[in-house]
Amino acid sequence: MESGELQESYQVRLEIFEGPLDLLLFLIKKRKLNIHDIPIAVITKDYLDYLAKKQNINLNREAEFLLMAAFLIYLKSQMLLPREQPQDDEVSDQRQVLVDKLLEYQKMKITCSLLRQKEEEQQRRWFRPFIPVVPTSEEEEILEVNLFDLAECFYFLMKQKENEDFKVLKGREVSLEKKMQEILDLLERQPVLDFLEYLKQQPSLEEALVAFFCLLELVRARLVIAFQESLFQTIKVWLRREKLIEETK
Amino acid sequence: MSEDIRNIIEALIFVSPEPLSPEKIKEVLADFPEEEIDRALKELQENYGANNRGICLLQSAGGYLFTTRPEFDPWIRRLLQIERKSRLSQAALETLAIIAYHQPITASEIAAIRGVDSTGTIKTLLEKKLIKIVGRRSTPGRPLVYRTTEKFLLYFGLNSLEDLPSEEEIARLLEEKDIEQI
Amino acid sequence: MSEDIRNIIEALIFVSPEPLSPEKIKEVLADFPEEEIDRALKELQENYGANNRGICLLQSAGGYLFTTRPEFDPWIRRLLQIERKSRLSQAALETLAIIAYHQPITASEIAAIRGVDSTGTIKTLLEKKLIKIVGRRSTPGRPLVYRTTEKFLLYFGLNSLEDLPSEEEIARLLEEKDIEQI
Numbered sequence: 001m002e003s004g005e006l007q008e009s010y011q012v013r014l015e016i017f018e019g020p021l022d023l024l025l026f027l028i029k030k031r032k033l034n035i036h037d038i039p040i041a042v043i044t045k046d047y048l049d050y051l052a053k054k055q056n057i058n059l060n061r062e063a064e065f066l067l068m069a070a071f072l073i074y075l076k077s078q079m080l081l082p083r084e085q086p087q088d089d090e091v092s093d094q095r096q097v098l099v100d101k102l103l104e105y106q107k108m109k110i111t112c113s114l115l116r117q118k119e120e121e122q123q124r125r126w127f128r129p130f131i132p133v134v135p136t137s138e139e140e141e142i143l144e145v146n147l148f149d150l151a152e153c154f155y156f157l158m159k160q161k162e163n164e165d166f167k168v169l170k171g172r173e174v175s176l177e178k179k180m181q182e183i184l185d186l187l188e189r190q191p192v193l194d195f196l197e198y199l200k201q202q203p204s205l206e207e208a209l210v211a212f213f214c215l216l217e218l219v220r221a222r223l224v225i226a227f228q229e230s231l232f233q234t235i236k237v238w239l240r241r242e243k244l245i246e247e248t249k
Numbered sequence: 250m251s252e253d254i255r256n257i258i259e260a261l262i263f264v265s266p267e268p269l270s271p272e273k274i275k276e277v278l279a280d281f282p283e284e285e286i287d288r289a290l291k292e293l294q295e296n297y298g299a300n301n302r303g304i305c306l307l308q309s310a311g312g313y314l315f316t317t318r319p320e321f322d323p324w325i326r327r328l329l330q331i332e333r334k335s336r337l338s339q340a341a342l343e344t345l346a347i348i349a350y351h352q353p354i355t356a357s358e359i360a361a362i363r364g365v366d367s368t369g370t371i372k373t374l375l376e377k378k379l380i381k382i383v384g385r386r387s388t389p390g391r392p393l394v395y396r397t398t399e400k401f402l403l404y405f406g407l408n409s410l411e412d413l414p415s416e417e418e419i420a421r422l423l424e425e426k427d428i429e430q431i
Numbered sequence: 432m433s434e435d436i437r438n439i440i441e442a443l444i445f446v447s448p449e450p451l452s453p454e455k456i457k458e459v460l461a462d463f464p465e466e467e468i469d470r471a472l473k474e475l476q477e478n479y480g481a482n483n484r485g486i487c488l489l490q491s492a493g494g495y496l497f498t499t500r501p502e503f504d505p506w507i508r509r510l511l512q513i514e515r516k517s518r519l520s521q522a523a524l525e526t527l528a529i530i531a532y533h534q535p536i537t538a539s540e541i542a543a544i545r546g547v548d549s550t551g552t553i554k555t556l557l558e559k560k561l562i563k564i565v566g567r568r569s570t571p572g573r574p575l576v577y578r579t580t581e582k583f584l585l586y587f588g589l590n591s592l593e594d595l596p597s598e599e600e601i602a603r604l605l606e607e608k609d610i611e612q613i
Binding site: 176208209 | 260263264342343345346347349350357358360361362363364388389390405413414416418419420423
């Protein structure tokens with residue numbers, strides 16, 4: 001039980017760090033080391049000790065910590081190898097890369113603390129909570145959009161389509177005339193056609209689209225009446241009877 | 250001291266979504282003596298009444314609220330009209346998204362995807378010059394075909410249509426689980 | 432005359448749903464000479480700066496807006512009965528700071544600086560409209576490129592990106608104190 005609690009507290013400790021650089025910086029500060037001249041062997045040991053305290057590694061979150069551990073071990077091993085030639089440039093380069101990263105990270109942390117102050121002050125300011133209403137003809141909500149909104153909007157529209165469960169049948173040619181006749185035949189047999197239902201029965205997206213064009217064509221040719229009660233509701237379709245009457249006259 | 254109360258009350262009236270009653274003010278400022286609050290309220294009214302500022306302190310529906318001066322109505326309308334023009338409605342956004350990703354496209358194809366007739370929004374987008382007519386489809390009815398414009402690219406800060414996030418990219422971003430409630 | 436313009440501008444800022452830029456003010460007040468508008472704006476700033484009123488005139492995100500004075504936050508929260516506003520998470524703040532200083536920047540560049548994958552955080556920041564997609568890098572894979580938004584400026588009360596803490600300021604802090612971790 002006790003050891004379980006202990007384990008838990010280590011668990012929490014690692015969660016505190018935003019990533020391997022954060023942890024590394026913490027260890028450097030703890031030992032009061034000079035960031036430009038880190039003793040790799042010492043810091044590698046500290047780092048590994050820290051990770052070792054964790055019993056279960058959550059790979060999702062901690063892969064980056066392990067990667068850093070591997071990198072530190074590599075650096076250390078390279079530096080410990082007996083050298084026949086003077087200092088290996090590649091190793092010192094890689095070490096420099098790490099130092100640069102740490103410096104950049106440290107700078108960013110400081111920026112964060114400054115931004116945090118600004119956030120703090122700004123959060124204590126209150127804006128007027130309401131936007132004045134302008135009387136207009138449209139009653140639509142107006143928004144300011146960015147590219148992400150645009151892409152997201154498209155994505156959800158497509159998702160919606162997918163969920164509507166259209167099966168894609170490739171290679172099947174659907175002729176407009178045939179489809180149009182099919183709709184007219186249907187309308188001869190039933191007074192009102194629920195067009196959304198009809199679209200759902202279509203075997204493919206392509207055919208549904210064709211059906212939709214046909215409906216538009218039929219409306220344009222004044223053969224049928226299509227009516228939609230309100231947005232997002234189904235479209236009801238009737239045969240235009242007066243047309244038929246006129247023709248029989 | 251009294252000046253401080255006056256300023257606090259000013260701030261309270263400013264953020265209150267409805268006319269702020271003296272009772273409510275006294276409730277919030279329970280630490281201050283009532284007479285001081287009454288005096289501060291009177292001073293505030295006098296201050297706002299004395300000069301012909303753009304913001305007026307109005308006493309209405311049993312409370313105080315700030316409004317703009319009635320004479321300035323034409324200017325305000327003009328401003329809000331301008332603000333309105335630079336924005337898009339949800340319907341316009343949907344239509345624009347479809348055109349952006351499926352261009353060239355016809356009105357009925359847009360309607361098929363959106364599930365509603367989009368003639369009105371297409372017109373709005375044409376007026377805003379975010380889309381343009383580029384010809385006709387050779388299918389029956391020879392419907393008009395739409396494309397996005399240069400202004401569209403400018404609006405969203407894109408260099409070319411190839412810069413639009415792809416479906417996979419946006420899916421990846423959106424399906425990324427929310428790691429934290431910020 | 433100039434007093435009148437000042438009052439009109441005050442009313443315009445009051446009703447504007449977002450920071451009102453000098454350009455927009457000039458568009459609305461096209462009938463008035465620009466110098467007069469500039470002068471009126473300056474007077475307005477001086478007026479609001481001089482006294483410690485409950486309402487402040489803030490210049491942020493390239494425009495003017497009215498807010499309450501920060502010190503009065505406790506009273507306002509008491510009136511509106513809301514808890515303190517929630518802050519950004521550390522991950523979100525780090526990612527935002529990196530984007531602010533390195534924009535335009537890609538997701539993998541952000542990850543390289545932070546040392547961890549940041550896709551989830553980027554998504555959250557996009558949803559909060561603190562950052563936006565502005566195109567693609569022309570490197571292999573053509574990754575999306577991010578920038579901060581106007582809302583980012585407003586969130587931190589900055590007028591422009593130039594108001595971000597400077598290199599010198601950061602360097603000074605680095606030397607000054609060992610900022611405590613976390």
